Amino acid sequence: MMTSCTDTQQIERYLHRQLSTGERLLFEARMLTNGTLRANVRAQQRVYELVRLYQRKQVLQQAEAIHRQLFTDPVHADFQQSIHQLFH
Numbered sequence: 001m002m003t004s005c006t007d008t009q010q011i012e013r014y015l016h017r018q019l020s021t022g023e024r025l026l027f028e029a030r031m032l033t034n035g036t037l038r039a040n041v042r043a044q045q046r047v048y049e050l051v052r053l054y055q056r057k058q059v060l061q062q063a064e065a066i067h068r069q070l071f072t073d074p075v076h077a078d079f080q081q082s083i084h085q086l087f088h
Helices: 005-015 021-033 035-072 074-087
Strands: none
């Protein structure tokens, strides 16, 4: 069964906590009685989790690249010495 555009919008608003209290209660009641809607909400939550994990991984890789560059590139020798003096 396809998800309607309205359902997709409501799922987004629900997951981003943008529904009013009444809208949220009605949506949660619909999820209780509609297994497809409930599955679609879970799927969208999983997508958000995967996106967050991917973003975290990207940031860590960028930080590691910067660290490698700062502490191995001879161009940054003065910086390297300054940091080493702080901790030794």
